[in-house]
Structures are given as C-alpha cells and as structure tokens.
Amino acid sequence: xxxxxxxxxxxxxxxxxxxxxxxxxxxxxxxxxxxxxxxxxxxxxxxxxxxxxxxxxxxxxxxxxxxxxxxxxxxxxxxxxxxxxxxxxxxxxxxxxxxxxxxxxxxxxxxxxxxxxxxxxxxxxxxxxxxxxxxxxxxxxxxxxxxxxxxxxxxxxxxxxxxxxxxxxxxxxxxxxxxxxxxxxxxxxxxxxxxxxxxxxxxxxxxxxxxxxxxxxxxxxxxxxxxxxxxxxxxxxxxxxxxxxxxxxxxxxxxxxxxxxxxxxxxxxxxxxxxxxxxxxxxxxxxxxxxxxxxxxxxxxxxx
Numbered sequence: 001x002x003x004x005x006x007x008x009x010x011x012x013x014x015x016x017x018x019x020x021x022x023x024x025x026x027x028x029x030x031x032x033x034x035x036x037x038x039x040x041x042x043x044x045x046x047x048x049x050x051x052x053x054x055x056x057x058x059x060x061x062x063x064x065x066x067x068x069x070x071x072x073x074x075x076x077x078x079x080x081x082x083x084x085x086x087x088x089x090x091x092x093x094x095x096x097x098x099x100x101x102x103x104x105x106x107x108x109x110x111x112x113x114x115x116x117x118x119x120x121x122x123x124x125x126x127x128x129x130x131x132x133x134x135x136x137x138x139x140x141x142x143x144x145x146x147x148x149x150x151x152x153x154x155x156x157x158x159x160x161x162x163x164x165x166x167x168x169x170x171x172x173x174x175x176x177x178x179x180x181x182x183x184x185x186x187x188x189x190x191x192x193x194x195x196x197x198x199x200x201x202x203x204x205x206x207x208x209x210x211x212x213x214x215x216x217x218x219x220x221x222x223x224x225x226x227x228x229x230x231x232x233x234x235x236x237x238x239x240x241x242x243x244x245x246x247x248x249x250x251x252x253x254x255x256x257x258x259x260x261x262x263x264x265x266x267x268x269x270x271x272x273x274x275x276x277x278x279x280x281x282x283x284x285x286x287x288x289x290x291x292x293x294x295x296x297x298x299x300x301x302x303x304x
Contacts, residue, residue, distance in 0.1 A: 010257040011104075011125055014264020021265075028265075035262035036118060041224040043255035044109050047193075048231030049240055049248040063185045066159045066297045071192060073293040074100025074286055081285050085278040090116040092282060093200065094124035099286045102190045103128050103163030108256055109193050112224070113201045118267045125260070127283025132166040135291075140173040150177035152298060158185025160294040162287070194232060 075096045082092025094116055097106040104125050111121045139161065143153040153174050161167045164186055171182030234240055240248070 010261035011122060011264040014261040015122065015267060016264075018265050018267060032262045032266040035259055036266055037112065039255050039262070040108060040259035041112055043252050043259055044112070045224050045227045045231060046248050046252035046255065047105070047109065048228040049235050049245055050252065063155055063159065063188060065301060066155060066294055067185075067189055067192065069297045070159050070290050070294050071100045071196075073289050077289045078282065078286050081282055085282055087278055087282055088120070090114050091120040091124060091279055094120055095127050095279060095283050096286055097196060098124055098128035099131075099162055099283065099290055101192050101196065102186070103132065103166070104260065105164070105190070105256065106193055106196075108260060109197055110200055113197055114203075118263045121260075121263050122267045123279040124283075127279050128162045128287070130280065131283060131287040132162045135161045135287075136166055136170045136173070139170040143174050143178075150175050151181060154178040154181030155185055155298060156294050158182040159189060160291045161186075164190070194229065197228075 075093070078092045078096030078099070079089075082089065082095075093114060094107045094110060097110045098104065100106075107121060107124045107128070110116075139153075139157055143156070148156065154171055154177070157171045157174070157178070158167055158181065161170050161182075164183075167182050167186040168179065172179030231240075235245065
C-alpha cells in the first residue's frame, strides 16, 4: 500500500518540472490548459461512476452522524480561520474540502467549480497531504493509547483522515477489522462530494455577481457536474457492470493524475511565495479540529 497517493506524486512531479523547465512555455500553454481544465472535468465525470448512494446504508447511521459534524467543523473552521489568516476564500474552501471529504480528489473536484487558481490547488493539496502522513503514524498509537475498539477506531479514522490511501494505511495499521470499517466509512464520506460541489457551484457563481439570468444558471450548475450526477445515479441503480466500473475508476484516477501534474507544472510559483505559511497553518488547524470533533461526537453520542 502506497502512503503517497498518485495525485500528490503527480503534483510533486509537476512542481519539480516547473522549477527545471525554462520560464518561457508558450508552446505548452494550450496543452497545460487543456489538461488542467478539460481533462480534470472528464476525470470528475468518470468519478461519478464509482459512487453509489447505496454505500451509505452499508455503513449505518452512526458514521453519517459523525460525518455531518466533521464536515461542518471543516468548512466552518476553514472559513473562520481562513478569514483571520487572510487566505482567499477559494484556497480556504479547497483546504476544508480536502480535509473534510477526501483529500486531493475533493480538491480536484471542487477547484473547477469555484474557478480556483492552480496555486490555490497546489497549496491546498500540500497542506492536506502533510498532515495525512502525520496521521498515518499517530492514529494507531493514539487509538491504542485510548483503548478504542476496532469499530470506534475505524469510524474515527474513516471520518478524520483525509486521503483514501492514508485512511487505508492508518486503518489496517490498527487491525484488519478496523481497516475494513475505516475503508467503508471513507467510501461513504466520499459521497459528500456531490452536495458540496453543487452548493459551491451556486455559491461561486453568486460571488461572481452574474448579471444575466441565463448566464447565472449556466454558471450555477456546470455541465460536467450534471454528467457526474448522471453517472452516480446510474451506478446507484446498478446499471454499471462491475468490470466496467473498475475500468472507469482506473481511468478517472489516471486522468486526475494527468490533470494534477499539469496543474503543478502550470503553478505560478510567485503566488506560492506570497501566500507563505498561512495555508499550511490553516491546514493544521482544520485537520486538528476535525480529528477532535470526530472523536468527541463518538463520545457524546455513546458510539465509543
């Protein structure tokens, strides 16, 4: 099991090439724009074929209860502390989505909806990834120190650790049963991408102050999100064969990796210098709050 997801590796490779290649990349502009925008949208559409509303019922009402609180904590704290740290709303929203939902995949899915800059995407993925690595190491230690059961630990890990690969690594480091439960919780948590993307599509278009109703409606519900929802609905009804679904999932991850590599290569490094360490601090704050809230909710509602 790789501790570093393909999205982070692709972004890192893109950033490395960014530093090595000449500054004049006029020949690459069209290709990078196509990869970071169009290819990313296609990856998100295919991602819909991997989601099923039925997964919610496999996990049960307890995980959904915890997820409601952790998502509220992620976006609430991201907005509040992002404002105090003078971080633009797009970057703070991406960091919140990466922490509250599913790391790089959520950031990649949300970024085109709110028209985020490549530098916003880069910083957001970096901020969530750094703390994911720490969680892989610390979660099993803390779980054993607190005497958590396999069920409680799996629920905690599945709702508090960001990226799927990190959830799997942290979950199975505790026990086989905890890893199985954490993985199921994480898959269900991924479904929250759907309502979050839709809400932000409306919020983002509102902030852009569209003047014409037709243009406003088009911006409020981007076309690729509609296709994303169509595939998710088809998969929920069981119309996508297992073999085809597996192939679409691999294709989606591949296209997302390509897009994030292009984003890294196309990132304006000067903007990263201006942002400084504030996004990393925000990522730490939001991650810490989500970890505490996920455990506190279990304690309050007697799920431990």
